[in-house]
Amino acid sequence: MKTLILSALVAAFVAFEKPQTPNTLTAKEKKEGWKLLFDGKTTKGWRGAYKDAFPTAGWSVQDGMLTIEKADGRESRNAGDIVTDEEFSNFDLQFEFKLTEGANSGVKYFVVEQQPKPAGSAFGLEFQVLDDDKHPDAKMGRNGNRTVGSLYDLIPAKDKAAKAIGEWNQGRVLVRGTHVEHWLNGKKVVEYERGSEAFREMVAQSKYKTPDYNKNGRFGEAPKGHILLQDHGDRVYFRNIKIKPLEARM
Structure with a gap:
């Protein structure tokens, strides 16, 4: 009977335990090799894309959130994108984002700062961050x-x-080897193999088929690259950005 009561008390304690503080790692995560990319207080570990320092305006840290201010909606033309100092190849990247109405942004990976600098965002594969209901980009492209x-x-x-x-x-x-997955709110929503015939066929039907995207190697197939948060002229918030380097899949 005592054992049952104790078990019930433990279960109740777990159920009412305070949620993890944003922008922190648990002891278990630290042991598993997770690393914070944003500490919730500073911009340490980030810089402007194609720059040596973090932007002096536009991006800011507010109440434990990394945010880009509202501008004119243009891609990477105001404060500009920001990238991690480090580059990554095989990894588990997790982050939280909060949109404002009609907002557009993105989280890019395998970003390579090719020269000359493109007019818009640095080249890389992109996890789209968008208000599907209010931003027109949701109805562009192919098949959503x-x-x-x-x-x-x-x-x-x-x-x-x-x-x-x-x-x-x-x-x-x-990302593990050529295998890549996108997850949204705990559910896998995209899965593909970088560099496969099917992947290259999709690139050939996209805006990435143009020579500018491929003159320094096939688009999306760089062996390593930076993580990028996009300035698309809309207010978006990020927090709990963390990464775990992985071994390549055999």
Whole structure:
């Protein structure tokens, strides 16, 4: 009887335990090799794309959130994108994002700062961050491949369940070897093999087929690259950005 009572008390304690503080790692996560990419207080570990320092305006840290201010909606033309100092190849990247009405942004990976600098965002594969209901980009591309959670302009997110505007969404990009997955709010919504024949066929039907995207190697097939948060002239919030380096899949 005492054992049953104790078990019930433990269960009750767990049920009412305070949620994990944003922008922190548990002891278990630290042991497993997770690393925070945003500490909730500073911009340490980030810099402007194609720059040596973090932007002096536009991006800011507010109440444990990394945010880009509202501007004119243009891609990477105001404060500019930001990238991690480090580059990654095989990883489990997790992050949370919160949209404002009509907002557009993105989380890119395998970003390579090619020269000359492109007019828009640095080249890389993109986990789309978008208000599907209010931003026109959701209806562009093919088959919904520019909607939230999608591999931008290549693969539409399937069977997704995005949170309402103003609520936090959980994004995840899992890369092991050539295998890549996008997850949105705990559900896998995209899966593909980088460099496969099917992947290259999709690239050939997208905006990434143009020579500019491929003159320094096939688009999306760099062996390693930076993580990028996009300035698309809309207010978007990020937090709980963390990454776990992985061994390549055999």
